Amino acid sequence: MEAGELRQRLDGDNMAPLWEVLRGLTPREPRQVIDPIVWRAETIRANMVVACESISAEDAERRVLVLENPRLRGRSMATNSLYAGIQMILPGETAPSHRHTASALRLILAGEGGFTTVDGEKVTMAKGDFIITPSGVFHDHGAEGSDAVMWLDGLDVPIVQLLNAGFSADDTNERQNLSRPAGDSLARYASGFVPVGHMASTTTSPVFHYPYVRAKAALTQLAQADDWDDAVALKLRYTDPTTGSSPIASMAAFLQLFPAGFRGRTYRETDAVVACIVEGELRVKIGSQAIEVREGDVFVIPGWEWRSFEADASCVLFSFSDRSLQESLGFWRSEKAAT
Numbered sequence: 434m435e436a437g438e439l440r441q442r443l444d445g446d447n448m449a450p451l452w453e454v455l456r457g458l459t460p461r462e463p464r465q466v467i468d469p470i471v472w473r474a475e476t477i478r479a480n481m482v483v484a485c486e487s488i489s490a491e492d493a494e495r496r497v498l499v500l501e502n503p504r505l506r507g508r509s510m511a512t513n514s515l516y517a518g519i520q521m522i523l524p525g526e527t528a529p530s531h532r533h534t535a536s537a538l539r540l541i542l543a544g545e546g547g548f549t550t551v552d553g554e555k556v557t558m559a560k561g562d563f564i565i566t567p568s569g570v571f572h573d574h575g576a577e578g579s580d581a582v583m584w585l586d587g588l589d590v591p592i593v594q595l596l597n598a599g600f601s602a603d604d605t606n607e608r609q610n611l612s613r614p615a616g617d618s619l620a621r622y623a624s625g626f627v628p629v630g631h632m633a634s635t636t637t638s639p640v641f642h643y644p645y646v647r648a649k650a651a652l653t654q655l656a657q658a659d660d661w662d663d664a665v666a667l668k669l670r671y672t673d674p675t676t677g678s679s680p681i682a683s684m685a686a687f688l689q690l691f692p693a694g695f696r697g698r699t700y701r702e703t704d705a706v707v708a709c710i711v712e713g714e715l716r717v718k719i720g721s722q723a724i725e726v727r728e729g730d731v732f733v734i735p736g737w738e739w740r741s742f743e744a745d746a747s748c749v750l751f752s753f754s755d756r757s758l759q760e761s762l763g764f765w766r767s768e769k770a771a772t
């Protein structure tokens with residue numbers, strides 16, 4: 434039977450010839466399905482000011498500007514697997530308590546006096562802090578000082594959508610009742626101890642606040658060892674201290690230090706990355722594009738695209754990706770360019 438005729442015959446029975454689509458299903462290597470992009474700190478802030486005039490956190494439920502990859506507009510996706518957004522809370526506002534299947538991670542960008550309550554424990558946010566809200570756990574946010582508080586949100590929404598496994602619910606109160614004292618989970622699980630009889634979770638960390646003061650102290654100490662990787666300099670992975678695994682199974686998050694004068698080797702990894710400069714400036718080469726990024730800029734590096742980093746002064750970079758998911762499935766790969 435002729436190919437077109439066969440296709441038509443199969444089509445009527447909800448069937449298709451594999452040989453016409455096989456290479457698309459099993460490519461020789463990952464294809465570029467997203468674009469590199471930078472959202473500048475000034476643009477983010479300027480648009481956020483307007484958004485704050487337009488809607489309250491209560492009315493919006495979450496006042497967030499979604500960061501959309503140009504190749505995936507309208508789908509709330511920063512990469513092919515991850516959602517990213519910028520959230521702001523004005524003094525006195527509350528983003529009411531809710532929960533959903535998607536897990537969230539947050540990097541605090543600006544403002545003092547912000548808080549997130551996660552599962553009955555209130556966390557005060559400071560610039561550079563990393564905070565997670567695990568799958569299915571109630572969380573509300575607020576700002577109790579005189580500052581507007583702004584942060585970067587990362588969620589595994591596209592992964593939950595792919596699996597069509599999402600549930601959500603509003604809480605009965607706008608703000609949760611506090612069931613544990615502030616600092617409880619850090620003391621309980623991240624002081625070199627775990628409570629006797631603690632059963633570690635395979636999916637989420639019992640620690641959900643990773644203060645920047647601790648992270649910065651670690652980076653500063655480790656810089657003295659002067660043993661930089663030739664591509665990623667000093668790259669640390671946030672962990673669940675009770676297991677050593679990613680705090681969220683679907684998303685990995687990293688904090689990275691580049692020393693002054695760093696000229697990184699070109700390399701590539703299969704996970705697409707959302708990154709944000711915490712301190713300093715960086716020159717990033719992504720494929721044939723060269724970009725300069727500064728504090729508060731958010732950018733995307735497509736998976737399996739060649740990239741390299743250069744820093745004239747010391748720079749701290751935060752990033753997150755689906756690397757932990759890829760690793761748990763045995764998919765993750767990396768490669769350094771020949772020197």
Ligand code: GTQ
Nearest residue numbers: 495497518520537586588
């Ligand atoms: O803070 O709960 O950026 O539910 C998107 C969805 C933040 C949140 C987002 C959300 C949240």
